[in-house]
Amino acid sequence: MISMMGPAGNPTEREESALEARRENRWGGLLSVAMLGAVFWPIQQNWREDPKDSFPLSYYPMFSQKREASENFYYVVGRDAGDGRYFIPRKWIGPGGQNQVRKQMRRMIDEGRASDLARSVAKRLAGQKDEPWSRIVSVAVVSGQYAMNDFFHGKKEPASEKILGSRKVKRKKS
Amino acid sequence: MNAIVERLRGFWFEPAPAARLAMLRILVGAFVVGYLIPQQDNLLDVAQSDRQLYAPVGVVFHGPVGVELFQWLMRGTIVAAVCLTLGLWHRFTGPVCAALALWLFCYRHSWNKLYHSDNVVVFHLIVLGLSRSADALSLDAWMRHWRRPGPTAAAPASRYGWPVRLMCALIVSTYFLAAVAKLAGPLGLGWMSGENLRSQMAIDCIRKEVLGGQPNEMAYALYDYLPLFTVLAVASLSLEFLAPVALFHRRLGVIWSVNTFLMHWGIYFIMNITFHYQLWGLIFAPFFRIERLLELPRRLRRRRAKAETPAADGAPGLATSPQAANLVKG
Numbered sequence: 001m002i003s004m005m006g007p008a009g010n011p012t013e014r015e016e017s018a019l020e021a022r023r024e025n026r027w028g029g030l031l032s033v034a035m036l037g038a039v040f041w042p043i044q045q046n047w048r049e050d051p052k053d054s055f056p057l058s059y060y061p062m063f064s065q066k067r068e069a070s071e072n073f074y075y076v077v078g079r080d081a082g083d084g085r086y087f088i089p090r091k092w093i094g095p096g097g098q099n100q101v102r103k104q105m106r107r108m109i110d111e112g113r114a115s116d117l118a119r120s121v122a123k124r125l126a127g128q129k130d131e132p133w134s135r136i137v138s139v140a141v142v143s144g145q146y147a148m149n150d151f152f153h154g155k156k157e158p159a160s161e162k163i164l165g166s167r168k169v170k171r172k173k174s
Numbered sequence: 175m176n177a178i179v180e181r182l183r184g185f186w187f188e189p190a191p192a193a194r195l196a197m198l199r200i201l202v203g204a205f206v207v208g209y210l211i212p213q214q215d216n217l218l219d220v221a222q223s224d225r226q227l228y229a230p231v232g233v234v235f236h237g238p239v240g241v242e243l244f245q246w247l248m249r250g251t252i253v254a255a256v257c258l259t260l261g262l263w264h265r266f267t268g269p270v271c272a273a274l275a276l277w278l279f280c281y282r283h284s285w286n287k288l289y290h291s292d293n294v295v296v297f298h299l300i301v302l303g304l305s306r307s308a309d310a311l312s313l314d315a316w317m318r319h320w321r322r323p324g325p326t327a328a329a330p331a332s333r334y335g336w337p338v339r340l341m342c343a344l345i346v347s348t349y350f351l352a353a354v355a356k357l358a359g360p361l362g363l364g365w366m367s368g369e370n371l372r373s374q375m376a377i378d379c380i381r382k383e384v385l386g387g388q389p390n391e392m393a394y395a396l397y398d399y400l401p402l403f404t405v406l407a408v409a410s411l412s413l414e415f416l417a418p419v420a421l422f423h424r425r426l427g428v429i430w431s432v433n434t435f436l437m438h439w440g441i442y443f444i445m446n447i448t449f450h451y452q453l454w455g456l457i458f459a460p461f462f463r464i465e466r467l468l469e470l471p472r473r474l475r476r477r478r479a480k481a482e483t484p485a486a487d488g489a490p491g492l493a494t495s496p497q498a499a500n501l502v503k504g
Contacts (some may be wrong), residue, residue, distance in 0.1 A: 035340065
């Protein structure tokens with residue numbers, strides 16, 4: 001008789017434990033359905049004309065975009081007094097990782113604020129004392145068209161480049 | 175129909191040991207603590223970005239918050255994650271940790287960039303925070319035992335099984351959704367040609383260089399080998415699309431996990447993209463009987479003890495192997 005009652009003890013305890021298990025399973029079922037339903041909800045974005053991604057509920061569009069042989073990139077170029085050309089590292093463009101900086105830069109450009117961006121980069125560079133950044137006299141936010149095959153076979157210059165906003169770097173005389 | 179529902183119920187609520195869920199709580203919690211602590215300055219920088227770039231996502235419905243409040247919430251999330259890891263006052267700290275982490279990650283993504291590698295971390299924290307993941311291997315369990323001494327090991331139960339099942343389901347769902355996005359995209363099945371994958375790698379490489387980063391030597395070395403990208407594209411799309419299969423058979427789950435883990439390392443080597451949760455392999459932990467790690471020291475001790483016993487076994491009459499028995503007879 002005792003062994004049949006199992007580890008839960010007397011029948012009342014057993015009933016209570018079964019009731020609790022049922023309650024917990026109901027909670028588990030509810031949470032599972034809710035979370036999986038929510039995770040699958042954004043799948044509809046795939047068939048929308050203007051899909052919108054979000055977090056943490058996403059339709060995971062990374063890598064699904066069609067890529068062309070030639071692509072457009074936004075970046076910031078600095079020039080020294082001798083017309084030497086330098087790509088400005090992202091740490092002086094904005095906070096966050098590479099993709100975050102890129103997206104922020106793109107949004108500012110789309111909003112017509114390329115000059116504001118150039119001004120803020122120029123301001124950050126003005127305080128730099130390390131070479132070659134201390135030699136930069138002007139910065140330009142540009143849009144460059146790169147042919148991928150050419151780039152990976154040594155031709156690293158853009159096929160075309162358009163200046164969207166520029167600014168001189170003003171340094172305090174020491 | 176009833177039989178299917180019953181089978182589904184039996185599958186979803188299959189009993190599991192409390193230690194498995196507890197181990198997941200410890201691993202995921204420790205990962206989040208280890209991820210957030212060094213990221214504090216970075217998070218703070220992002221939270222102080224140009225307000226015009228702010229585009230709230232997820233559970234963030236408000237405008238940018240003050241830096242001071244953000245710092246408090248960030249530290250609060252870290253403290254809650256520490257409590258979750260230790261299993262301290264879990265009934266309170268579990269849901270609080272889930273809610274704070276959800277808010278913090280959403281807020282971090284509200285500045286115009288979504289990191290798709292963070293989604294599953296948040297989902298897993300929600301499951302662990304809202305389930306009985308601290309019934310074992312926790313300070314709560316230790317305190318309970320201290321107050322009421324008795325047997326410590328909780329019996330396998332469905333309350334420990336469904337959270338693990340849900341964690342696995344959430345993982346495979348995200349991969350499956352990524353496959354659907356590729357197939358529903360402009361290329362459809364053509365995505366498997368590998369050309370788009372190669373272009374993606376090339377674009378990523380150029381982006382890094384024009385933003386002042388170092389050239390990715392691996393990308394240059396591999397660019398001309400299109401067939402390699404075809405193989406990689408077919409393999410990765412298959413892994414993503416077939417991910418749900420991994421849910422229904424334990425061994426398949428393990429095989430899928432190992433392959434997907436390797437895929438992430440491949441992405442890291444070729445594109446230098448770091449998906450921390452995936453690269454550490456922690457995302458795949460729910461597919462394994464990780465509670466067995468706890469038995470490892472005991473097993474090792476036993477093996478060592480066995481290795482040390484042959485001297486005693488060598489005595490006549492104690493031979494255990496046929497060869498040894500022959501030697502004794504001989």
